[in-house]
Amino acid sequence: MTSFTTIPELLLAGDPSRPAIRATEGRPPLTYAGLRALAERTVAALNRLGIGRGDRVAIVLPNGPEMAAAFVAIASGATTAPLNPAYRDEEFEFYLTDLRARALVVAQGMESPARAVAKRLGVPVLDLVPGTEAGSFTLEGATGRDRAERPGMAEAEDVALVLHTSGTTARPKIVPLSHANVAASARHIRDTLALTPEDACLNVMPLFHIHGLMAATLASLAAGGAVCCTPGFNALHFFRWLDAERPTWYTAVPTMHQAILARAPRNAEIIARTRLRFLRSSSASLPAQVMRDLEAAFSAPVIESYGMTEAAHQMASNPLPPRPRKPGLVGLPAGPEIAIMDEAGNILPQGAVGEVVIRGPNVTRGYEANPEANAKAFTKGWFRTGDQGCFDAEGYLQLTGRLKELIKRGGEQVSPLEVDGVLCEHPAVAQALTFAIPHPMLGEEVGAAIVLREGMEATEREIRDFVAKHLADFKVPRKVVFLPEIPKGATGKLQRIGLAEKLGITA
Incomplete structure (x- = not known):
């Protein structure tokens, strides 16, 4: 497998004639040769517009092949800042x-409020015009x-990508990720999943x-494989896409897996x-029972990361078979x-519970212009x-919860993840x-919330009695609410912090 430290180098991993970006709406795919040419054209066009390395380009596009290609092509010569198209004016x-x-x-x-806001702020707006192949475009x-x-x-x-932290409890912080960071991460994911040019990810x-x-995107391209872009998650359309596109894997958050x-x-x-080789789950904890049910339904391993x-x-x-996957644990260090x-x-020491800490080539050097946050974070x-967690005897990491989400009841600490699991x-x-x-x-x-x-x-009583059989009394929910749906954030993560307030529940 080729080594690389930038996105333009990463694009050299693929056979020029093979598809790099595919779309679910039946358009011809964009090959590696096409994607490399698109990146070069885009960088030249941006340079002519006075935009170069280190200059930030905000991207507001719907999910799909153009968004994947725009990220790759613009990052090849500027700094990308993808924003959620559902944001409001403010x-x-x-x-x-x-x-x-x-x-x-x-x-x-x-039609996006971003246009009017950009005009008000004096930020130039560039229109992305789609081409014939999936993902091809001009600006x-x-x-x-x-x-x-x-x-x-x-x-x-150079900084390839800037993202904001979710900011559930404070002002969102800017996370700059260099080309070296994202290239390292793409290699780590590619190697963990043993991705090859034969693989296609349904994103x-x-x-x-x-x-x-x-x-989904960079790890697939780092392997010379394809990413098949959908318009976004839709449980009603998922199986149709699965049948038509025949991907070898997909990656999703637990709420999406549960809907599937x-x-x-x-x-x-x-x-x-x-022909799914495996299913991947990340970005939130996957309940062990959901993992078992998914594996039974799809006859394929679920790789939680x-x-x-x-x-x-x-x-x-978690590693691929034949090495063991451990439900409820997030696996071995993989990067x-x-x-x-x-x-x-x-x-x-091994087995002790404390804060999970990391260092390595994929880790940001620090939040931007935020010395106070960096002093706390490093x-x-x-x-x-x-995150709080510990290693088991075989070196698998178990998370016991976000430190800021641990429930402090009197003198006791309750891990919400442990109660979720039961x-x-x-x-x-x-x-x-x-x-x-x-x-x-x-x-x-x-x-x-159930x-x-x-x-x-x-009933609430039945749920509480069930938990009481497995956990100490202080961990048993004192209040159980039944909902048609649990509130989720923009990326499909369940929103734990502030849920009591959102539901109007008091003790």
Whole structure:
């Protein structure tokens, strides 16, 4: 397998005549030769518009082949800043200002509040005009500048991608990822999954998110394989795409896997025809029961991995067969070094519980213009992930929760992930999310939101009794709410922080 330190070098991995980017709507694919030529043309066009290496280009495009290709092509000679197309006016204003964007790329004819916001802020708008092949495009528009300060193709230390942290409890922070960071991550994911030119990934992840950009797109291209781009996740269309595109794998967050699982029985014939080598899950904890059900439904291994934006996605992963996969654990280090650290900055011995810390070529050098956040995030060269966990005897990492999500009930600490795992073992439970309810005496109390399986029933009392058989009394949810759907964020992650407030629940 070729080694590379930039996205332009990564594109050399593929056979020029093979498809690199495919689309579900039946357009001809974009080959590696076509994608490389597109990247060169795009960089030259940006340079003529006064945009070069280090200049930030915000991208607001719907999910699909153009978004994948625009990320790859623009990053080849500038810094990409993909934004969620569903943002509202004030969100676009915050992000475009915070990023100091030199230009905004929007799909031609796409009505987006980003256009008016960019105009108000004096940010030039470039229209992306799709071509014939999936992902091919040209850019139309002007910037009022005529020469880039740093023209040409990207180098390893140039920033390829800037993303904001989700900012659930504070102002979102800017995470710059260099070409060296994203190239390392693409190699790590490619090698973990043993991807080859014969592989094709069906991408259902949003492409403004590190998971879709790195695991589905760049890791596929790093292997010389193909990424087949959908318009975004849709449980009703998923099996049709699976049948038509015949991918060898797909990657998704647990809520998507659960929606797919719910429709699996009525699509058994399609599943029987698939050629899936494995299914991958990341970006949130996959309940062990869901993993077992998926493997039974698809007759293929489910590879759970552990990722975050600051690590350019992947940090740990369960291995492919014949090595063991452990339900409920996020696997072995799969890229950066991983250790467990105490609050004082000491590395703890195997088996001890503490904060998960990482260091390696895929890890960001630090948040932008935020010395306070960096002082908290980095200790002795290690990045503190904010996750609590421990290693088992075989070196597999078990996460016990986000430190800021741990429920502090009186003098006890409750791991929401542990309670989620037990709730999901109940036969009537399709989805569960444990969360903190503010409490005047104890500080916090344990709550649980439940989505029941279709056609099944359970009472609050039954759920609480079930949990009480498996966990200590202080971990049993004091309040159980049944919902048709648990609130999710833009990337499909369940929203644990602030859920009590959102549901209007008090202790």
